[in-house]
Amino acid sequence: MNRRKTLALLLTAAALPGCAALTVRRDDESFSARDYRLATDDRVRLIVFGQDSLSNIYMVDGSGAITVPLIGAVTVEGLTTTQAAERVADRLGSGFIREPRVTVEIDTYRPFYIMGEVTRGGQYDYVAGMSVENAIAIAGGFTPRAVRSSVTVSRKIGDETDRFNAPIDYTLRPGDTVIVRERWF
Template sequence: MRNVRAVTLYLLTALALSGCMRQPTAMVRPHDALDALAYGGRMASAPPPAGPRLWNTPGLWDTPAIAATPVVYAAAPPPVVHDPAYRLDAGDRLRIVVYGQEGLTNTYLVGAGGSITMPLIGAVTARGRTPAELSAAIAARLRNGYIRQPYVAAEVEAYRPFFILGEVAAPGQYPFVPNMTVESAVAIAGGFSPRARRDLVIVTHTDARGTVRISVPTATPLSPGDTVLVDERWF
C-alpha cells in the first residue's frame, strides 16, 4: 500500500510541475478594422506593403499628406453687349426706364410707322435713332411741361426678326440673336435642303443709306431685319 501511495503522489507531482513549466501563449489581435472594433481597441498600424507601388502613387502610410487636386470650373460665358450705335426700326422691343416714374417705365414696341407711344407725351419717333438718341428725345419731351429733371434710359430688349428664304428646311421669320451669322441663321431654319447652294447666299440689308442686296459667304454677320436668300445649286 505504501508503494501504491508513493507512485500516485509521484505522478501527481509530475503533472503539476509539467503544467507550471508550460509557456503562456500570447493572443494576436487581428489587423482587420472590423475585428479591431470588435476587440474595442484601436487597430495597430500595419507596416507599408513591400514592393513597388502602382503608378508611383503615395501610400496611405506615408507621413506627408496628399495634396488635393483643385477643381477647375469653366468660366461663365461673357454677357451679350448691345451695340450702342445700333439704329432702331420697326419690330424692335425696347425697355424704357424713367427713373421715379413707374407709370412711364415699361416695355414698348416700335410700330410699323417707326414710333413708340408713351403716356403723357404720345408718339415718339424711334426709327433711325440709337437707344441713347431716343432716350434724349423722350427726356426733352417730358421736360416740356411734365417733369422738371427727367432721367431716361432706353435699351433694346429684343431685336426685330430676320427672314430666311429659299433652299432651307423651314423658311420663314425668326427672332434675331446677337452675333448671328448667315450660318447660324441657316441652322435656325433647319439647315440647307439637299439642292441648296452652300458656299454663297444673298443677303438684303436696309439701313439709313438705303437697301443693299449682296452675295456673301456663310460666315458673314447678320443684322436685325436682314433677309437671307439661299439659292438652288446648278450641279
C-alpha cells in the same frame, strides 16, 4: 460636241451679269448695340427714373414711333438708344416731369428673315452675333439643292436696300433677309 460647248458657253455668259451685280463683302462695320439704329419691330425698354408708371417695354410701330403715356407717339426710327432717350426726356421735360432721367435699352431686336433653299424659311428672332450658318441651322438646314458656300443678304440701309453675296460665316444684323440660292448642277 461643238453644240455642247457652245451651249455651256452661252449659259455661263448669261449667268455672269447676275454675278457682277452682287459683291462679296466681309463685315466692313462691326455691329454694336451702341451704334444700333432703331426700326419697326424692335422692342425697347424705357426706364424713367422715379416714374414707374412710365417705365415699360415699348414696340416700335410701323410708323417708327413708340407710344408713351403723357407724351403720346415719339418717333425713334433711325435713332440710337441714347438719342431716343434724349428725345423722350425732352418731351417729358416740356411740362410733364421736372428734369427727367431716361434710359432706353434694346429688349428684343427686330427679326431676321430667311428664304430659298432651307427646310423652314420664314421669320425668326435675331440673336446678337448670329452668323449666316446659325440662321440656316435655325431654319432647319439646307435642302439638298442648296448652294452651300455663300448666300445673298438683303439689308435695308436708310431708304435703300443693299443686296450682296456673303459667305457662310458672315455676321448678320437685325432685319436682314438671307436668301439661300438653288444650285443648278
